[in-house]
Amino acid sequence: MKSKFKLAFILLAIGFILLALDVDVSTGVKYPHDYSNSNNVIGEFQYYNIASNYGAKCTYKLIDTSGSSDSALEKTPLVSGTTDSTGTTQTKVIDKVYFGTVHIDIFNDGLGFILIFIACFLLKKVNKKFSYGSLSTFCGLILHILLKALPFVFNGLLLCNLAMFIGIAYMCSIILTTFLFTGGLFAMCPDVCCRDERKWGKITWFVSMVLIVLNTFVFWIGSDYSALQSLGKFSEGLLVIDILIFWIILRRVYYYLEQSYEKAVNA
Template sequence: MDVNVTTPFKYPHKYNNSGSVIGEFQYYNIASNYNAWCDYKVINTSSEKADENSHYNTTNDNSSTNSSTNTGQSTAKVIDHVYFGNISVDIFSDALGFLLIFIACLNLAKVNNRFKYGSVTTLFALILHIVILALPFFLNGIVLCNTALVLGLAYLGSNIITTFMFSSGLLKMCTDICCRDERKWCKMTWYVTFVLQILVTFVFWIGSDFNMLLAVGRFFEGVLVFMVIVFWIILKRTYYYLERTWLNYEKQN
């Protein structure tokens, strides 16, 4: 969950608007990561050559992206220009969360292999996060959009794998029969958060120009946060067994 604070600092250059049409997926990436915004234009998508008068800018139109004119020509609303805002900082930065998980995985690596693998995926996710934030200082235009999209998908995957490794590693530390219900409910809540994380990401991507979809995305984001809290409340009930497993490994080593 991002809570961004806008700083007075700007990126070293303006966004390089070219003739290439930027897609909604690429735009959401740079909008969410780099505090960017855009305006739109309507283009003629019929087989006939577009009339220059049929191209115009619109900044606040949330209507359908495809329509037909009175002359029978089909049109589509596409992103025209993109603008960088001031650099924003997320006060609940993913980097801090990954750093804490990485430290925990290193300390728990001797307990089971899930934490060893988790430390690798966490480090990969942390590096990806830093690289994505630094991209506007080195890339621009459509190259920035496409690179941020590819790295964003890789970041989403590494985030999911990291949470799986860390969560399953903790559940493997409480294998007692008396923790059976807690393990079951923790697994169920993790799978729900896994689905919600992917759903929220793509809803925000697709809905970058549709306020209704954005509202749906924020609702599911709230459900996602709630399920994460439920997961840790349930896991807290196994604290005694987690501590006992850790102390046993400490004695053995």
């Protein structure tokens, strides 16, 4: 019985780390088709969705916005909104988008969801939060699969928009999943002697969620602005430290968690 709880505790810890951290590496495998470029100008925010998720790249061009014509003048990576000596206003826009190679996350989120699902299933008799956590984890796993499969099915602006909406829902599923299983763990140690651990555990969980959201947007925009990559790596380092502190805090009340699990199973 104690070994089963220990297994669940370890699975939750590993799963949390896998969900929180992202280290993408290229597989060298190309997508089955090229990105479907059209005459419609793709917005930068739309481009960020496929650049951050699928490693897409783009080229830029300048268009004449001084009149009604939007004819392209020049492909160049210069700053937008320039005006030449003739008074012609030129704006930088995205010209063509190109898929990169398929990327995989070393700290795979899908594996993290599976480990947390198993742990929540083992702890479902303790309280309902773990049962809800299993459902949330399952939904998160489905969203993870859908997000990775999108470029194999959809293309063009539709892909950009779907990646944005599913990506937002996916990030919410991570927050909800960690909220449910951490809430379930804190509910297992209601004793007065665990008050400080509950307080600081909730604070470190909240900080970790803030850092996860921050990292998501930093790497999202940083897919086109390499200067932000350093900020993202620094923030991810803080996230690692915060998660370690979170589990060290829970380790301090491990005895009470174990006792609560035994009471729930034997009830």
